[in-house]
Amino acid sequence: MSSHLDEVRPGIYIGDLYAAKDRPMLQALNISHVLNAAHGKYNINTGPVLPQRREFIRTALSTPEGKVLVHCAMGLSRSATLVLAYLMIEEKMTLVEAITAVAQNRNICPNMGFLEQLRTLDTQLQNQHSAI
Structure with a gap:
């Protein structure tokens, strides 16, 4: 696997911007969707x-068989934040659980x-869950 x-x-x-630009690799992995979370000169709205x-x-x-690449310039902060929020909301993970799950496979920051x-x-979601 690529370090990207x-x-x-x-x-x-x-992943990072290099992963997003590597079409042969994306095709080899059967990535069907790409979400660009980059900012600044790398930004696509x-x-x-x-x-x-x-x-x-x-x-x-x-x-x-859908697969999604969430990327930003370095694949550490913006993209990780989107994935963490997704896991917290959709998979009902706490922030700590989401960070632990993602960090097992990729260094994020x-x-x-x-x-x-x-x-x-995390606080909002925990309050919602306890109110149910």
């Missing part, structure tokens, strides 16, 4: 809000701002 991407959950890959991105990942995984947003999401 890793499968972190069944059908979910996190993928929508302003998490629910759209979460739905994109869910749709990719719901297609027969969400920046402090993203971690704070994930902590807030």
Whole structure:
């Protein structure tokens, strides 16, 4: 496997800009969907809000043999944050569980701002689960 991407959950890959540009590798891995979370000069507008991105990942995984690459420039922070949020919401993981699950397969390093947003999401989700 390339050091530019890793499968972190069944059908979910996190990678960098080189992985996203490597069409032969994406085809060899049968990646059916690519979500660009890059920012700055690497940015391609993928929508302003998490629910759209979460739905994109869910749709990719719901297609027969669907696989999704979530990438950013380095495959460490933005892409990891989207995948962590997806796992927290869709797989009902806590933030710690999601980080542990992803980190088993890829080194990730969400920046402090993203971690704070994930902590807030974790608290909101835990409050929702306890209210049920």
